Amino acid sequence: MKLGLKNISKSFEVIKALQNVSLEFHKGEVHAICGENGAGKSTLMNILTGNIQPDAGEILLNNQIVIIQNNQHARSLGINIVYQERSLTDGLSVAENIFPLPPTKSFGRINFVQLHRQTKALLRQLDIGEFSPETMVATLSPAQKTLVEIAKALATNPAILLLDEPTASFTDKETTILFSVIRTLKKRGVTVLYISHRMAEIKLIADKVSVLKDGKCQDTLSTNNCTTEDIIRLMVGRDLQQVDVATHSSEEVVLSVKNLCGKGFNDISFDLKKGEIFGLGGLVGAGRTELAMAIFGAIPANGGTILKNGQRIYNRHPKQGIANGIAYLPEERKTLGVFLQKSVAENIVSARLYGKGYNVKTNNQKAGEYSRTLNIRSSSVQQLMSKLSGGNQQKVVLAKWLNTQPDVLIVDEPTHGVDIGAKLEIYKILKQLTADGKSILLISSEMEELLLLSDRIAVMREGKIKGILHKKETSENEIIKLAAQ
């Protein structure tokens, strides 16, 4: 079966997620799709699975125009997806998970004999011998669960299978097993759309690779005659935006992290200087967020020391982090950053609920001031947070943290899901803060952002700092190489 996309476009409010994307996927090929965060990969997948409808363009299945109405419809057309987040039920066996509608006998009794036979056959086809149909899913490793997911998707006999970052939590050995399963699928004529960041994997398993950037398809290459550098060049390389990039960094060390260890990161040391923006680069899952949370006090560190202005500090709870002049703007704004059902003013004061009094009037005044200086667009400070756009929500979260008067501001993906206008505004605010003597630890998966704002960049991979680069002496390619190997 041949699947084609012709001039697909999709926008969310002001963000152009996909612009005129045309792609072709052929029977029995493994086709990798890569791009930075926000390049449009997930939008593309959601369109293919019918979760969202494109604003313009056509989807062609064997040269016939189809409109994929919803997930179920996609499945009936032979398109199935294995998501990053798992959809398995831990309390049931492998077989029951793979067949949510099992074969039955009279009175709706489950025919377990047939169910297990069916499952066994399916697992054999995929050459999976590590677990049996009766195994409880709860006892499986994350990688094995992914294999169950794949088997579950294959139970519907799809012609096209989408895999979304399947190896995110895999060891090398598990990756090898997955790849042999993918090769088996290929032999059976299934088209696999493989979404991944990892260059090495793409070279190893994919026949073709299509690169997305800023919602546009850069090019489709054959993996046999291209290099990793070629792919990286397509992913990055764009015009730098005009932001005042003058450095405000001084030589005075504000925060010194020494041999810090914890869950997800190991032996981390660096100094943050006054007025500096220190970038933390790396792939998703490299341990940057965990490191930031440990410095802030949101998760415990197991070893190492943190010095603030030469004094040792212990942050065991965010409360202490705040008291020690550290603020943390979290990555997942909706789940960790904001109180959607509370007002703008309440959100701004939410990190300073100390002391005895809570005075609505002074809170509103303060919120009003921040609204003006950060240019937060809301009908009033009483407006519910949920009514604001992503960019304005992010500015409210920034205001919330500035309200704690921090010396060190950790910002984790500050421009995620934010339109380009707000993005520039946030850049300006961050630069202005360093001019005012604050120090910033910037976590970003967007190379351009990292290079534009940071004075120095530490690249992390698998929980360790692989190198600290000076902005003037480095390039995107160097960073990606360090981060992705």
Added chain:
Amino acid sequence: MNSIKALLFKLFFIVLLSACEAPPRTGGSGNNLHSTEIITVDTVSANEEYVMITTAINMPMYVNHDQAAFKMWAKKMGVKASILGPSEWDIPAQIATFEQVIPQKPAGFLVNGTDPGIAQVINKAVDAGIPTVVYDSDIPGARQHSFIGSDWYEMGRLQGERMVKILNGKGKVVVMGILGMTNMEAGFQGFLDVIKKYPAMEFIGKYDDKANVELAAKITADLIVAHPDLAGVAGFDGNSGPGIALSVKEANKIGKVKITTVDAEPEHLQLVKEGVIDYLVGQKRELFTQMGAQMLFDMRHKTIAFSKNDAKAGVVPIPKKIITGSIEIDKSNVDLFIK
């Protein structure tokens, strides 16, 4: 300025304190009857309403006996009968219902004496001048105009005497019911006072079945295992009998473990007919409510007067206490009770 404020403050507190109205010191005897005037009316009207305040209003024994007789009486007299209370056994809810009906001043209250905790609200009704009769169990500390019910000591004594008789004066016996309830405890005492007189009778103990059939059955089963020579069990709440009978049947001890118990519901009667239960002491529950309501009516309408103004003179023109007596049932007369 400050001193004025302070003065105002003091004044405020004085007003507040003087506005306090202390509750009466005792819940006790009837000597302050003089202070309240009973509401009396000369003519009988179809709108006059007699209110039964009870709890667990759907309990079969209450529905079939108390409530049925009360309704029948009201129909005959051409007055209104209302039955109020929570659907479950919930004393605070019974009290709350009672308290909310008092301000409406119905013609009379017929109160199920469920728990000593309702004494205060009974007194409230009496103080409001509403004729109030308590039935079933007497409430210590309550100043109701009349009480009508069974003599539980007597019910215990009757069971004790029958038990001695069918066991020929010797054997191990136990009693079962709700421990701590005044009427049950009186029944236990009546039973014990008889047993004590016979040295060959051995009393093993009192057991709490919480008026629960399963629990009564479980206790009996355990007792039969612990005392293979157990000779008799006496029950004191409506569910004791069926529970005891169940375990005696299951242990194949019919006739070997004698059962006497209270109440004469169809279930109990059937068990007597089967020969599992040997003896029943029934209450005359219909009399509680029918006579109780009649007393309320007589009080309201001054059927009998002992003075020019009984209320002022401190005379309550109805009996202080009526003991309805018991119904004794065994195999010889059980057929006459089965409907």
Added chain:
Amino acid sequence: MIKDRVVTLSATILLLCIVMSFLFPSQFPTVDNFSQIMLNLSIDTIVAVGMMLLMISGVFDLSVGSIVAFSGGLAGYLMYYHDVNFLVAIVAALSGSLLIGFINGFLITKIGINPMIQTLAMMGVVRGLSLMLSGAGIQNFPYEYNYIGQVKILSLQSPIWYMFAIVLIFSYLFKNIAFFRRYYFIGSNEKAAHLSGIEVEKMKLWGFVIVGLLAGIAGILLSSRLGAALSTSGKGLELRVITAVILGGASLAGGQGKIVGAFLGAAFMGIVGNILILTRVSGYWQEIILGIILILAVGIDQLIQKKK
């Protein structure tokens, strides 16, 4: 306006009262009747204030009804069987209630037991304890003890005043004190609250302690006003109070609700109960009607939200 439950519920209560005053002019709108309604809802409201606090932070407590029985039972037990001074008995009962709240909170926040399971289990444990203490019931308390719940101030019985005091105090606290304000943030987004420096677990622990204390106070007032510690005290109170609090604007998801809503919810239920007694509707109907009202209130809310 229509979104604020305090406004809609107040309007509903007012409307209900007006209609009833026309239907039962000599019985419903009397001082006697209203003071009686208030007296009966005072205990529920005091517990409901605590429940509102918990539900704002996104949890609830099923053991409150048992704590009400326990607190009155313990005080009664000490005074009746051990001749303990009434003040000492009250302090002991309140400390006991507080301790139960602490145990609930500790096991939920430190060990991680689900709040519903923990408080459900505690409901049984504490009910058993109070039956052990007070058996079939205890009467004949010292006069001073009965005075607490039976004294009338300005012809209203004291529990009503306690209720108003507690509602006013907690309304003030929830508006003006940062500590209490944090519960809204916890209920609205627990993870974000944690990252905002709020000690979520400690706050929740305190929440259960406060609820235990309020239920304890309610238990003292109930037994003192009845002059008896009843074994059936507080039976079904937990569900009644949760119903009242939801009617008053709380949501099971948390982050929503005002303290005064707890009072209004309880008041609404109290008035409905009074109407059913006035109209001589059978006890079965009370539960049916309250169930329907709850479904209506929450259902209409959902419909309004969907339209928006």
